[in-house]
Each structure stands twice: as C-alpha cells, then as structure tokens.
Amino acid sequence: MSTPLKDPVAATDTGTVQLSYREAIRAALEDELDADPTVLFFGEDVAAAGGVFKTSEGLSERFGGRVFDTPICENGFIGAALGMAATGMRPVVEVMFSDFLPTAGDAIVEELPKFRFMSGGQCSLPVTVRSIGGGTGRFGTQHSATGESWFIGLPGLYVASAGTPAAAYSVLRAAIRENNPVLFFEHKGMYARKGPVSRSDGAIARLGAAEVVREGSDVTIVATLLMVDRALQAADGLADGGISAEVIDLRWLRPLDHAAVRASAEKTGRLVIVEEQVHVAGWGATLISDLTMRGVELSAPPRAVSLPDDLLIPYSPSLEDAVIPSADRITEVVSSLCEAGRPHALDA
C-alpha cells in the first residue's frame, strides 16, 4: 500500500506532506469516507482490486460495504448512483477510462444534470463521477482521451480536474462535498508525480476557482491535468531564457474561472492555452471567446497548443509522444509569442 491508513483525527490535520497524485486521490477518498457515513465509493475493480490504477487500495477493507465493485455497466451504475443520491447518500463512482464515459451518455448528459431541474428543484444530487483519462500510457486510441471538455456545455453539472497532487486532494474533496453532480477528471500520466499536499479540511478547494501554480509577468499559460505539469516544466526553461511565465491550473471546467484567467492575461498581456484535447469546442476556445467578447486587449493574439485536429491518438510510442503537447512545444510557442509580442520586435 502506498499510503498508510490514517486514523480520523490525524486525517484532518497532518500538515503538508509529499504525496503522489495517486496517493492524493486515495487520501481524498479516504478522508471523505471518514468524514461522512453517507459517502459511498464504487466502480469496476475498485474494491477487491483497489482500482486498476491503485487509487483505492485498502479502502474496502477499511470502510466495508460502503466501498464495492460493480459489473461493467457505466450507464447502469451511474444511474444507480443518482438513485442513491436522490435518497440520501453521497456516492462517488470511478470510471476506469474516460473513453468509457460515452457508454454512460444517458446518465451523464440526460439524467445527472437535468434530474433536479425537471423535478422543479425537489432534490439535490451529490454525485461525484471520477474519470481517469489522458494519454502517454501507450493505451491506444480508445483508452487515451482526457474527455475533459466533452461535458462542459451542460447546465446542472459541474466539471473539475486536477493538474497537481495538491489539486487532486483539494478538488476531489470539494467535488465530493458538493451538493450537485460533479464530473472529476484525473490523468493517468500523473499518478506517480509527487508534490506537496496539505491534507486537511482547510485545503478543500473552492468551487470554480482556478489556481495560479506559478506566478509570472510575461505570459499566462492556462492548462489542465498533465499539461499543467508540462507547462511548469516549460516555465522553468523559459525562465532561464528570461521569460517569466505565469501558469494556471484551471481546475474547474464548469464553471470556468474567466475572472482569474482575464486578470492574469491582462497582467501579462499574453495568453497560451495548453490542452490535451483538440481546440474545437473545448475550455480553451471558450476562455478565448470570453476575452474577445469583453474586448480584452493583449500584446499579441492568444495561442493554443492542442491535440491535432486531423488525427486521433495513436498507439506507437514515438507517434503518441509526437501528438501530445510536450514541454518543448509549449516552450517553442511561448517563446515565439513573447518575441512577436515585444514592442521592440514590432519596431524593428
């Protein structure tokens, strides 16, 4: 087991510790199961096997019948989660790969967001759907999507994600405590990444708040999931070249923190979206749309580093690496943007 089981008192205040993203997810689940007896956790292979990505090891031993395995039927078990939430429980479910979310299309698109509304507000639906996505795993086309923007256009639903171990802990706990359905995205390429995590109730994230994970003055990089990590790597290199990049982990994709992005972009004058998804119909395009409609003037037009719009994610390792935005590509784009946007460059 990667994280030792903590007793309930210790779990509420252990200060800042180094945890992997995986351990942070598990800690968030454990602390919420601990805090509230109505919290349930279920999904495929999450109990006896501890999750295929080992994010729930030991939880079924500790919490007994509140952590259990399901048949392979995402639409069915998310629908069941809705029924549990409507009758007083606070279920958390795991979807093993984000690519499986569309099999639960009815539950996610038609039921979770609409159920409270069409009843005239008669109930609340505290359901958290944890969805594990993203590339770099050599899993091929049907096990590599982040899926992060597929469901951001649905009033009634919240969509969240985590780009650091700290966010994995803080945002997941916030999602579980939320009285509305939350689709929470994790990135399988991040599970081994370690970072400082404040494992305490005080760390629970605020709904809809993006996080500035690195402050800078020349350019704003907005990213999610693994792209936050890569943007931070790029920012390190850019600093050596004299470019100060501010990196934002967006965290919430519905609602989007337009205010935080706008404030940063107005400060730096430049914006780069880094996203492990095509640019069309995603959160990145939506952020740029907001800036445009508000007439925010930047030093240079915004840029986006995204998945190619004319390809899908391939298996072959070198090809997969080639399509997913790398720190080098981010560096390249940010450098050229900062160059193009420098007043002296225009004067030359």
Place this chain on the structure above:
Amino acid sequence: MGTTDLETRPSGPAADTSAEEQLAWFRRMIEIRLFEEKVQELFMEGLVEGTTHLCQGQEAVSVGAISAMREDDYLTVTYRGHGHALARGMEAEAGFAELMGRSTGCCKGVGGSMHFTDFSRNLIGAFAIIGAGLSVAVGAAMSSKLRGVDTVALTFFGDGATNIGTFHEAMNMASVWKAPVVFVLENNLYGEYSPLRDTTSVEDLAERAKAYGMPGMIVDGQDIFAVHEAVGTAIARARSGAGPTLLEMKTYRFRGHSRTDPAKYRPEGELERWKQRDPIELLGASLAANGHLSTDDQVALRAAVQAEVDAAAGRAADAPVPTLEEIKAYVYAS
C-alpha cells in the same frame, strides 16, 4: 417462488382485500381515466402544449401495484406517468398545473407531462429516456439496503424498455446485489408505433428474468386483484432480503403512443377486444356482483369524480407561470 417462476396469476379478489380498499381503487382508477380524458380536452383548448403519453386502459396496473407499496417505499416511473403519480396520491390539480406550466405544478411547471415527480410521496423520478428509471430504482433500493432499512423500490417501465441496455444493466445489478427492487413491466404490446413481435426476441417478456437469475411472472394487467397480489408478493420478497422480481403486466393502451399518434398500426378489432376487458369495468362488475357498489352508484361516483377533475383543472388554469428567475434556482442545489 423458484428461480424463474413463469406463471399466470389467477384473478379474483383476495380474501384479505376489504370492500373499502376495493372502492378506493375503483375511485382512483376512474380519477386517472377522467384525468387523462381531461388532458385531451385541455390540449384542444390550447391550455396544454407539447406532447402527452396517456394511459387509459392501464389503470389497474398503476393502482393495483402502488396500493401494494408502503408510503416510505420508493417509486420511479416513465413519461407515461400521470396515472402512477395519481395512484401515489398526487393531487389532480398539481398534475394539471404541471401540464399547463404553472408554478403550482408538481414540478413547478418546468417538468411538464413527462416528469411527474413528487418527492413528498417518494415518487423520486419520472424519466423520458427509455430505461433510465430502472437503474435509478436499483440505486434507491441499494440506498435502503446500505442504510439497513427495509424500504424497497418499485419501478414501472414499458415493453420497449426491455430492448435497451439500461434494462439489462439494471436487472443484472439488482440480481448481483440482491437489491430490494420490484420491476413492473407494463407490456401494452407496442413500443411507440411498433408491435412487440417486430422488435423483440420473445413474446413473454417475463422470460427475460431467467437471464438474470430472478423470478419472472406474467400477470393479467387488466385485473387489479391479480396485479395487487403479484406486486404484494414481490414487494414482500424484496423486503425480506430475497432480491428482485420482474413482473410482466399484460395490458393495453386505449390511445396511441403519444398525442399525435392515431394508432393506425393496430389490427382491426384489437382495440375493441381489449375494451371488453376495460380494467375499470372489470372491477366495477366485481363490486356490483359482490354488493359493494351498485351500477347506479357507480354512475353517480363517476359524475362526482368528473366534477372534481374539472374543478382541479379550473384551479390549475388560474395559477401563475413561474418566472425565469425562479426556475434558475432549480438548476443547481445550494
């Protein structure tokens, strides 16, 4: 009951059904019939828009089944759910107001015909997507089981739902988890406009229970005594911890699938044959034969219920439409 006990329930009043209970059923079935007919009128008057899926002919299923439930048991229904909501005790006025989009409607006017929901009566959802209510009912049942209380869940759905994945997912989950849930399948012979035999691999849908290791039973859905007894037995089984049951109610809708469907696909004489087994008339005949309610009194009762239904619709029409500002609060819970 065996693993798959495919049998047809006999009809006739069970010894323990009191005259009072039978009279309450009869009144409720008439109320549902007249409510649905009033909906058609209101449509013609332009007070109801969109579409409706009416349930004339299927009243014995909703009333017979729901009268076997406890008040704290959970219920999910479908877009053909007016009858179930009334059978659960919802006021007709709340139904009419919902259909007219008024703030006094059961869903404050935002749900409409297909979403008659009433949490105060544990009617926790009416779903317009085929099959969706089944897994929700399994979840409600598991909620009871995990909390260690003996409430059960009952879910109504149509024959067409047995061909969608959620039906199979829900049946399997319920069986594997021994969820205290009763699946009440209203087989009215048509999935929308298509006859069952053209779309479905078996004629008796109760057979599908076998694949999920649960009892399946065929019930005469026009006979309220048969419905009530079969559902009562399945609920008792669920409450005892023995798991789910699938009950196939053989029934018939006297109207088309939805408002615009004239049901021309029905073979000649079929509707007339089923009307010979109108569930309200079957119960009425039994009440008269047993001396519980004469045919004259039945005529008077019908007139009294008609006056109530008309008055309820009138009050509903006087209620205000909610504002956009008000309904924003229904999107997210605070």
